[in-house]
Amino acid sequence: MTAPPSLFDRALIRRRLARASAAPAHFLLDRVAADFAERLSLVSRPFPRALDLGTPGPQIAAVLGREPERLVIHVGPLFDKTARGFSAVADEEALPFAPESFDLVASALSLQWANDLPGVLVQIRRTLAPDGLFLAAMVGGQSLTELRTALTAAEAELTGGASPRVAPFADVRDLGQLLQRAGFALPVTDIEPIIVRYASMLALMRDLRGMGATNALTERSRLPLRRAVLMRAAQTYAERFADADGRVRATFEIVWLSGWAPHASQQKPLAPGSARMRLADALNAREERLPRD
Numbered sequence: 001m002t003a004p005p006s007l008f009d010r011a012l013i014r015r016r017l018a019r020a021s022a023a024p025a026h027f028l029l030d031r032v033a034a035d036f037a038e039r040l041s042l043v044s045r046p047f048p049r050a051l052d053l054g055t056p057g058p059q060i061a062a063v064l065g066r067e068p069e070r071l072v073i074h075v076g077p078l079f080d081k082t083a084r085g086f087s088a089v090a091d092e093e094a095l096p097f098a099p100e101s102f103d104l105v106a107s108a109l110s111l112q113w114a115n116d117l118p119g120v121l122v123q124i125r126r127t128l129a130p131d132g133l134f135l136a137a138m139v140g141g142q143s144l145t146e147l148r149t150a151l152t153a154a155e156a157e158l159t160g161g162a163s164p165r166v167a168p169f170a171d172v173r174d175l176g177q178l179l180q181r182a183g184f185a186l187p188v189t190d191i192e193p194i195i196v197r198y199a200s201m202l203a204l205m206r207d208l209r210g211m212g213a214t215n216a217l218t219e220r221s222r223l224p225l226r227r228a229v230l231m232r233a234a235q236t237y238a239e240r241f242a243d244a245d246g247r248v249r250a251t252f253e254i255v256w257l258s259g260w261a262p263h264a265s266q267q268k269p270l271a272p273g274s275a276r277m278r279l280a281d282a283l284n285a286r287e288e289r290l291p292r293d
Contacts, residue, residue, distance in 0.1 A: 007218060032254060040135065050072050054092040165220070
């Protein structure tokens with residue numbers, strides 16, 4: 001079987017996350033964790049065994065740990081002493097768990113760095129017990145479009161070419177299809193755009209370093225970004241994406257994914273032709289037949 005392309009340098013991601021842990025910028029993860037808690041509260045069933053997969057901080061494990069009887073295991077590229085429950089270092093792309101080990105698998109702002117996301121989803125599906133829930137948030141395709149545009153334009157203008165500086169992120173429609181292919185029942189994806197305003201592009205880039213989210217593409221340029229290019233990019237960013245007060249916008253698109261391990265109790269789609277009422281009757285509308293050719 002052909003190995004998936006190595007889009008991200010995962011060893012570099014681990015080093016960047018370790019560096020960022022000294023002075024983290026965790027506002028985005030805090031926001032996602034609050035939304036995660038709200039979404040999970042809408043599910044009226046217990047999840048006694050929960051896995052926090054790859055979240056680069058203790059926020060999701062803390063939410064999961066609010067249930068005192070719940071076993072919580074946090075697995076990621078770094079050991080997290082602050083995470084609730086048990087913490088272990090493991091590669092999210094090679095889960096060291098037996099089938100049906102968990103009733104809930106959660107992940108926040110991690111899976112966008114997977115080189116083999118289809119394979120990761122299949123592994124998650126296998127680790128879930130029947131009627132187990134997968135709930136995750138990851139960075140989506142429209143994230144940091146402003147930064148990508150400004151850096152590309154500045155580098156092309158001053159050097160005649162451009163190196164990839166901002167990672168491509170998955171589209172929500174593709175993610176929905178991947179959930180289905182991985183064998184999840186009742187798959188759902190939705191988008192939450194978050195706009196953050198900064199004094200300048202450079203302030204945004206400082207936050208990205210604090211998230212451990214700077215460029216980790218395998219095909220990235222190994223040469224440092226020239227100061228002239230950086231300054232021109234900041235100017236372009238301000239010209240194109242500033243509000244009336246001079247502050248610039250940065251888009252973070254959060255894609256939420258959920259799916260269930262199949263179980264006999266779950267709702268099933270109706271068989272074609274099994275409806276007991278015509279659509280026109282349900283809508284109280286007049287039905288008109290088209291003339292045949």
